[in-house]
Amino acid sequence: MRILQMSFSAGMLILAIFVIRSLAINRLPKKTFVALWGIVLLRLLVPITIPVKINIGDTLGGRILVENVDKTANALDLNYVVSGLMQGQMETSPQAANIFSTLYVVWVIGAIILLLFFLVSYIRSYRKLQEALPLEDNELLNAWLHENQLRRTIKLRVSDRISTPITYGIFSPKIVLPKMMCLTDNKQIEYVMSHELIHIKRFDNLWKIVSIIAVCVHWFNPLVWVMYVLFNRDLEISCDEEVISILGENNKEAYALALINLAEKRASISLFYNGFGKNSIQERIVSIMKYKKTKVLGFGCAIILVLAASIVFAVPTLSTGESSMPLITTSTNAIYAKLDVPSIEEITLNGYPVNEFGETYGPDIYDSILPEPDLILAEGVNGVKGYVKASDLSPEVKSIEEALAYNKQHKGGRYIPLYLQDGKTIIGEFYISN
Incomplete structure (x- = not known):
């Protein structure tokens, strides 16, 4: 890439x-x-x-939209139950893997x-x-x-x-x-x-x-x-x-x-x-x-x-969030009309925007200064784009043993809600694969 x-x-x-x-x-x-x-x-x-916008971490049903894949997960983030999502290690589909391998x-x-x-x-x-x-x-x-x-x-x-x-x-x-x-x-x-x-x-x-x-x-x-x-x-x-x-x-x-x-x-x-x-x-x-x-x-x-x-x-090439947000079907028009995606320029200058409930939202640019937003831009099942909660992606565990036990419990993967930027309105699902 x-x-x-x-x-x-x-x-x-x-x-x-x-x-x-x-x-x-x-x-x-x-x-x-x-x-x-x-x-x-x-x-x-x-x-x-x-930091050109790219899509990584293809799963069976969704992927996180990030701006840079170079951030290394913290050692404690082994509890990040998506098997190394922060490190870009999520499963890709066999067809995509074969294509990339051939290329x-x-x-x-x-x-x-x-x-x-x-x-x-x-x-x-x-x-x-x-x-x-x-x-x-x-x-x-x-x-x-x-x-x-x-x-x-x-x-x-x-x-x-x-x-x-x-x-x-x-x-x-x-x-x-x-x-x-x-x-x-x-x-x-x-x-x-x-x-x-x-x-x-x-x-x-x-x-x-x-x-x-x-x-x-x-x-x-x-x-x-x-x-x-x-x-x-x-x-x-x-x-x-x-x-x-x-x-x-x-x-x-x-x-x-x-x-x-x-x-x-x-x-x-x-x-x-x-x-x-x-x-x-x-x-x-x-x-x-x-x-x-x-x-x-x-x-x-x-x-x-x-x-x-x-x-x-x-200087890093900046790209706006809207540029990579194509409309999947006519039924998603109403959703995308309400979906607010801040640009990288806005985030860099002003930080992540905050919704009415005090939660930050936007694409995770993995900046060394800005913390991870509470709501992370993602593409869910059937190509629907919205936000997933960081807390849903990484449940609180206090040890590696707890993280491994959690992974074992959810061995087949799990679905989490996909929201609008308000963090309340559910617009779809995001699938996390182990």
Whole structure:
């Protein structure tokens, strides 16, 4: 369930970024989109709990509607006679269990197959690059290397197995140049080496691996594949932009020409490594030729976008109770017209509402600050929704032995009333299974 929630929320973020990118790719700093995709990757891979309304604890006749299943039952709550309802351990129907089991197996198999595909591609590419020979007798390259050394030692190699410059390695980066490349062209060398150096400084190879992990985990989500393609493309476009900002706008045409001359058909090697060659070459050239120094307004918009995306990533997604309260039959219209379901926003801001008898009611959001409401939103027999009393769910027992005895007494399960928010008007039944 958590994987689906993460994938869904990230998918919404991907759609928003895709629209913004389509409208403003040449109006905002290209680093903006790299940062936004980075936030998406975190959303896809970091299992932060999102209190999206879900239904858990399917029983033979009813289920509690909760906002978060991460709360652990208190040790004393072994007397919670619904066999671990608070821990989401209630029985599900055999059909639902089979469906979820099948989907889980399909997801695991798909992830493993995709992971093996990328792993085999990596091994083949790595072997090719390992055949590259050290490049040590070029004065121009040696001088550049001396001027641009980082804490991580950069090594230069040359290979006849590639047709475009490639950078690989994270902690010990290596720049591999094609043997066919003219190593006496000062300008071309400057463009290529500056481009690859930026990839190394930004750990772009590491981000490529992270994006591949995200694809393997969320392979079933087509929007994640869209993110993967655009993320890799924006890494290159952002790198091009930084090269132009360093070398000056008067080098745009020459840099674009160098890009065209070196661009070849993308090889499988680009799955893991950064290259100067083709990666949506047309979009890159358009971006280069439209490059202008970013103004204050552009920076401001970029900051706002990144902050907004960060908030979407970090802040729980709130949903109202009404949104998941469909009308089951026409006979329930009158009931739902009287049923009051407070939204999560209202509960978060004002606490649970109180009925005329002094009882709190609403969906149990399992907040560490707010106590459990007296009346908990639930779905009863035949899909009727209402409230069950917390006291009915958990009879008072003083020891584990009493709880076990109670369970034994009600071995076949039991029915409890389903109320309106007043806690008096019975509208249905809720079945608790052992």
